[in-house]
Amino acid sequence: MEEHSMSAVNIGVIGYGYWGPNLVRNVAELPGGNLVAVSDMREDRLKQVKTMYPSVAVTTNYQDLFAVGLDAVIIATPPHTHFAVAKDCMEHGLHCLVEKPITLNSQDAEALVKIAEERGLALMVGNTFEYNSAVEMLKQMVDSGDLGEVFYINAVRTNLGLFSTKLNVMWDLAPHDLSILLYLLGKEPHSVAANGRSSIYKGVEDIVYLNMKFENDVLGHVHVSWLDPQKVRQITVVGSKKMAVYDDMEPLEKIKVYDKGVETPPYTSTYAEFQFSYRHGNVVIPYIKFAEPLRVECQHFIDSIRNKTRPKSDGVVGLRIVRVLEAAEWSLRNNGQARDIEPFESLGATLPAANGKHI
Numbered sequence: 001m002e003e004h005s006m007s008a009v010n011i012g013v014i015g016y017g018y019w020g021p022n023l024v025r026n027v028a029e030l031p032g033g034n035l036v037a038v039s040d041m042r043e044d045r046l047k048q049v050k051t052m053y054p055s056v057a058v059t060t061n062y063q064d065l066f067a068v069g070l071d072a073v074i075i076a077t078p079p080h081t082h083f084a085v086a087k088d089c090m091e092h093g094l095h096c097l098v099e100k101p102i103t104l105n106s107q108d109a110e111a112l113v114k115i116a117e118e119r120g121l122a123l124m125v126g127n128t129f130e131y132n133s134a135v136e137m138l139k140q141m142v143d144s145g146d147l148g149e150v151f152y153i154n155a156v157r158t159n160l161g162l163f164s165t166k167l168n169v170m171w172d173l174a175p176h177d178l179s180i181l182l183y184l185l186g187k188e189p190h191s192v193a194a195n196g197r198s199s200i201y202k203g204v205e206d207i208v209y210l211n212m213k214f215e216n217d218v219l220g221h222v223h224v225s226w227l228d229p230q231k232v233r234q235i236t237v238v239g240s241k242k243m244a245v246y247d248d249m250e251p252l253e254k255i256k257v258y259d260k261g262v263e264t265p266p267y268t269s270t271y272a273e274f275q276f277s278y279r280h281g282n283v284v285i286p287y288i289k290f291a292e293p294l295r296v297e298c299q300h301f302i303d304s305i306r307n308k309t310r311p312k313s314d315g316v317v318g319l320r321i322v323r324v325l326e327a328a329e330w331s332l333r334n335n336g337q338a339r340d341i342e343p344f345e346s347l348g349a350t351l352p353a354a355n356g357k358h359i
């Protein structure tokens with residue numbers, strides 16, 4: 001490997017609101033990364049940065065970051081700003097890690113992917129769950145066939161608040177679940193239907209149910225809500241051999257694998273003989289070596305830049321998720337009618353293959 005590619009990556013973080021501090025902390029602590037500057041439009045937030053990291057430069061204008069020798073930026077501003085800020089940063093030659101959702105429409109996401117491609121830049125979306133050891137374990141169970149043929153995946157992400165008056169709960173929370181579903185199944189759905197309601201703030205849904213159909217009749221269901229008495233973060237994968245439940249609220253026993261299933265008799269001649277056999281086997285709680293997913297994600301961004309490799313959750317992954325959200329948004333506005341999603345491959349040859357190794 002060339003010597004220069006192993007030097008520390010100079011990073012700026014844009015947006016120091018609720019989530020930005022977690023990114024800043026990880027960048028400051030990680031080997032291979034060098035936290036140079038933080039930008040936020042709010043002076044009070046920058047004061048906070050200075051208290052914690054006195055040597056880090058701060059500015060209310062993110063464009064000042066173009067003059068401080070950065071290699072990369074991490075963008076943790078509100079979603080409606082992602083496109084303009086990321087475009088500007090990439091046009092100034094900076095690698096970008098953009099928080100989820102990468103943009104609010106697919107044209108913008110596509111445009112970012114193209115800029116990254118043309119300029120040989122790493123463009124990554126902050127799909128934290130793709131860097132989560134529990135999700136990785138589920139992925140191995142699905143890919144190895146341990147669970148058998150996957151029948152359906154159910155995802156629940158509910159709690160009380162935090163309400164937004166701009167973006168509905170689907171765009172806020174469902175990117176996490178969609179990233180998990182698409183990662184586990186390795187493909188996006190071919191149709192989606194969404195139902196929701198705005199209970200508190202008119203015109204902004206605070207509860208949404210997404211129903212998705214994937215290849216081979218696999219079903220995906222996502223329930224997101226800001227109006228629920230319980231904080232639930234749960235993914236259930238039901239397969240023909242076993243069933244797995246990932247409960248992110250569990251501090252230690254995050255995954256339980258149930259050796260449960262139903263077998264149909266091979267042949268019966270009379271109704272009286274026809275009986276399903278239910279299997280109630282062991283419940284296994286696998287040991288998961290847990291690392292902070294955000295730390296793994298930030299390290300992956302740094303490594304992708306240093307090794308010139310395409311990030312696992314690259315811009316194309318971000319785009320694929322936005323395409324599902326966009327179709328679901330259409331369905332929300334059309335009484336829950338199902339909306340077909342064109343296969344990603346039909347978008348045209350101008351986009352890079354999602355599994356390309358090099359930037």
Ligand SMILES: NC(=O)c1ccc[n+]([C@@H]2O[C@H](COP(=O)([O-])OP(=O)(O)OC[C@H]3O[C@@H](n4cnc5c(N)ncnc54)[C@H](O)[C@@H]3O)[C@@H](O)[C@H]2O)c1
Nearest residue numbers: 015016017018019039040041042076077078079099100128
């Ligand atoms: N990966 C995760 O688990 C996770 C969790 C929470 C939030 N997020 C994402 O992080 C992003 C930020 O969310 P948040 O909850 O921290 O929002 P927030 O509103 O709390 O913070 C955003 C900050 O960005 C600043 N800002 C806005 N425009 C700016 C600009 N042009 N230049 C500099 N600063 C600017 C604001 O002043 C604010 O301090 C969103 O995309 C959100 O979806 C991700």
